[in-house]
Amino acid sequence: MSACRRIVIDLPNDLAGELENLAQAEQTSHEELLCKAVQSYIEDCKHRNIVEQMKKGYREMGSINITIAEEGLYGGISKK
DSSP: OOOOOOOOOOOOHHHHHHHHHHHHHHTSOHHHHHHHHHHHHHHHHHHHHHHHHHHHHHHHHHHHHHHHHHHHHHTTOOOO
């Protein structure tokens, strides 16, 4: 296992209770559940960031792609 760093957090009582119940049901520790949850959240954030970057790129390239397509259709002749 890689090196660990201790982080202390405060959870509302109801959330801490749900964490306890889930840990017992999954037969694992609170730490393991929280590590998996944080890892999943980080991966989701990275994925959403990549999707947003791709959307932005497609929007920015749209006009360029139209120009290239029109040049291919009209052979560089401006349409009227």
